[in-house]
Amino acid sequence: MKLGLALGLLPLAVAAGAQAEDHVVSQKGARFAPLELSVHAGDRVIFRNDDDITHNVFSKSEGAAFNVKLQDPGSDSPVVFERPGVVDVRCAIHPKMKLRIVVKE
Amino acid sequence: MQSRTRSGALVLGACVALLVGAAAKPALDVEPDLEALKAKYRRPASVPHPDDNAPSEARVRLGLTLFFDPRLSGSGVMACATCHNPGLSWADGLERAVGHGMKTLPRRTPTILNVAWAEALFWDGRASSLEEQALGPIASPDEMNQPLEGLVPKLRAIPEYAAQFEEAYPGEGISNATIAKAIASFERTVVSARAPFDAWVEGDESAIGAEAKQGFVVFNGKARCSTCHSGWRLTDDSFHDIGVRGDDRGRGAVLEEIEGVQFAFKTPTLRNVDRRAPYMHDGSEKALEDAVALYDRGGRVRRPSLSREIVPLELTPQESGQLVAFLRTLTSDDAPVAIPRLPR
Numbered sequence: 001m002k003l004g005l006a007l008g009l010l011p012l013a014v015a016a017g018a019q020a021e022d023h024v025v026s027q028k029g030a031r032f033a034p035l036e037l038s039v040h041a042g043d044r045v046i047f048r049n050d051d052d053i054t055h056n057v058f059s060k061s062e063g064a065a066f067n068v069k070l071q072d073p074g075s076d077s078p079v080v081f082e083r084p085g086v087v088d089v090r091c092a093i094h095p096k097m098k099l100r101i102v103v104k105e
Numbered sequence: 106m107q108s109r110t111r112s113g114a115l116v117l118g119a120c121v122a123l124l125v126g127a128a129a130k131p132a133l134d135v136e137p138d139l140e141a142l143k144a145k146y147r148r149p150a151s152v153p154h155p156d157d158n159a160p161s162e163a164r165v166r167l168g169l170t171l172f173f174d175p176r177l178s179g180s181g182v183m184a185c186a187t188c189h190n191p192g193l194s195w196a197d198g199l200e201r202a203v204g205h206g207m208k209t210l211p212r213r214t215p216t217i218l219n220v221a222w223a224e225a226l227f228w229d230g231r232a233s234s235l236e237e238q239a240l241g242p243i244a245s246p247d248e249m250n251q252p253l254e255g256l257v258p259k260l261r262a263i264p265e266y267a268a269q270f271e272e273a274y275p276g277e278g279i280s281n282a283t284i285a286k287a288i289a290s291f292e293r294t295v296v297s298a299r300a301p302f303d304a305w306v307e308g309d310e311s312a313i314g315a316e317a318k319q320g321f322v323v324f325n326g327k328a329r330c331s332t333c334h335s336g337w338r339l340t341d342d343s344f345h346d347i348g349v350r351g352d353d354r355g356r357g358a359v360l361e362e363i364e365g366v367q368f369a370f371k372t373p374t375l376r377n378v379d380r381r382a383p384y385m386h387d388g389s390e391k392a393l394e395d396a397v398a399l400y401d402r403g404g405r406v407r408r409p410s411l412s413r414e415i416v417p418l419e420l421t422p423q424e425s426g427q428l429v430a431f432l433r434t435l436t437s438d439d440a441p442v443a444i445p446r447l448p449r
Contacts, residue, residue, distance in 0.1 A: 030341070053332060054413045056365045070365040072413070092356070092363045094343040095225045095233070 020044060020080075025099065027051045027071075032089070032099035040104050041084050047077045056092040061085065064103070142325050143306045148337045152221045152293055158236060158286045160293060163273040168291025170269065170445045171284060176259060177243055179250035180205060185242070185288065188214040191442040194380045195295060200388025205250035211353055213388045218376050221293035224342035228370045228386045229356045235289035240281060253281055260284070265448030297376040298437035303337075305434070313434040320431025323424050328400065330428070332414050339375035339435065345412040346370075348404015349385050357410070367410035379433045393429045401425065 020042045026033040028050045039045060047057045049071045057077060058067040064087040068077040081087065081103045091097040154160055171177060175184040188202050189195045195217045197203075202210040212228050220226065225233055232238035242248040243256065251259075260266050260279050267279065274283045304312035325331045333341050344356040346368040357367030370386040384390040390399055399405055403417035420428070 030343075054365070056363060058360075058363060067363055069363065070413075092360050092366045093345065093369070094341065095230055096342055 022046055022078075024048055027055050027057075027091070027097070030055075030091075030094045030097055032097050035098070036100045036102070038102045038104065039081055041082055042080065043103075044078050044080045045101065047071070047079065049073050049075050049077075055094065055097075057089060058092055059087050059089045061087045139322070142321075145331075145335070146302070146306050146337050146339075148299070148303055149222075152296060154221070154290075154293055155234065155236070158290060160290045161273065163269070164287055164290040165294050166291075166445075167269045167273040168287040168289065170447060171288050172291055173445055174447050176263070176447075177249060177251060177256065177284075178205070179252070179255075183249050185249075186444075188242075188248075189217050194218060194377045194439075196381055198382070200383050202248075204248045205246065208247060210247055212386050213383070215371075215373060216377070216381060217292050217295050218297045219295070219338050219374055221296065222338060222342075225344075225371060229359050230344060230371055231359045235292050236282075236285045239285040239288040239292075256284065257281060263448050269448065298439045300376070300435050300437040302431075302434040303437075314430065316427050316430040317434045318431075320424075320427035320429070323420070323427050324431055327424065328397075328418050328420060328428060329414065330400070333372045334375055340372045343372055344369040345372060345414065346404075346408070346410040347385075347415050348399065348402075348406050348408075348411050349387065349389055350406045351387060351389075353387065355386065364410055368408065369410065369412070375432060375435050377436045377439070379436050393432055394425065397425050397428050 019040075021040065022044045023037060023039055024046045025037065026048055030051060030053070037045065047068060049055050050073075052073050054073065055071045056067070056069060057071060057079075059065055063083045063085055064081060066079050068079065071077055081101065084103050084105050087101040087103060089099040089101060152160075158164075172185045172189075175182050175187070177184060183205065188197045190197055197214045199214065201212060202214040204210045215228060220235060223235075225231075226235065226238035227241070232241060240253060243251050244253045257279055270277070270279045270283055270287075273287055277283050301312045302317075305318070324334075333343065333345055335341050344366050346355075346366075347370075349368075349370075351368075354367050355370040357363070357369060360366050378384075379393060382392055384393070384396045385399075390396040397420070400415070401418045401420045404411055404415045
């Protein structure tokens with residue numbers, strides 16, 4: 001499953017080309033997919049609410065805190081991760097949704 | 106797991122589409138594939154626990170003893186079980202909890218039924234495990250008012266506790282950590298017994314009445330209760346502003362910067378719900394019929410944080426009655442709990 005999702009991201013990543021890449025994170029069934037993601041500093045992660053309920057996406061991780069507030073079903077919320085480090089991402093509404101993003105140099 | 110969920114959703118979707126085509130009704134009014142729906146409510150086969158606190162008979166027995174011991178409070182008269190009374194479905198039946206010095210607290214006592222599966226503890230989710238939660242009410246000046254620095258010395262002064270801790274956690278001694286772990290181990294054994302609803306889910310058509318069966322369809326369909334009250338415990342362990350009046354910001358006080366969780370409280374389990382009135386985090390709804398009426402109106406108050414899933418439902422009186430009939434099938438005949446002999 002993880003491999004499939006990772007491969008699924010490739011066309012987008014290639015299309016973005018050059019330095020910064022885009023990565024899509026799904027939220028279907030109140031579950032982040034993938035559950036772990038490795039990106040490079042400057043990459044953009046698009047949190048896609050492909051679920052049928054409202055979500056939130058936030059992190060309190062040092063140097064990478066963000067909060068996309070309320071996210072309607074069907075909407076995308078892009079976040080650029082500028083600094084290397086580990087970012088723990090949560091949904092404030094659904095605490096079982098947990099995602100770890102490793103931002104590399 | 107994910108692929109099973111997806112295929113289940115596909116089957117349901119196909120079924121709904123077929124029925125919509127046939128009857129030209131709105132999707133939410135259509136009776137979905139009942140067996141697929143029922144499967145989402147099957148009880149789990151085992152109780153989860155963290156790797157570093159596997160249950161044992163000694164740990165559970167110690168936790169039960171601590172749970173009922175009023176010496177864990179500053180006054181010496183309040184135990185965990187004072188508010189989480191097994192005779193009242195592990196709550197107190199009050200609108201709002203009464204704490205140290207008979208002070209009425211802002212929120213209702215939540216049941217500890219089935220908390221082994223909980224993702225977040227307290228009405229506002231500020232603890233993420235039972236071990237983390239257990240010491241909170243003991244130390245709170247408003248609740249049991251026992252400063253944690255004094256807790257271990259108090260228990261060490263009770264001779265019979267030493268052997269019980271040694272048997273439960275060999276070599277670890279009496280510490281705040283082992284107190285919390287023992288209480289958590291006991292709490293994981295507080296699991297509601299099989300209810301008539303469980304028997305029906307597993308195929309016994311005679312286990313619940315026709316009105317309750319129709320209520321289950323309304324619960325999952327027109328009333329959309331299952332959006333949040335999902336799974337066998339009938340909770341998504343998540344936080345929603347459902348439009349209860351008042352200025353308690355709930356999870357919003359824990360995550361101040363996030364508008365979507367202002368006035369939001371954790372979705373409570375609906376197991377044994379008809380024995381746990383009054384309802385909501387502040388006991389403001391007296392009966393199940395009142396709770397259903399709150400949702401039917403789309404909340405008692407409108408504000409920016411109101412969950413977008415909370416909208417007027419336009420239930421008929423018959424549908425409201427069916428919902429209540431269904432909710433009553435979630436109550437199990439739980440065995441009485443023997444109060445332990447406390448160490449001296």
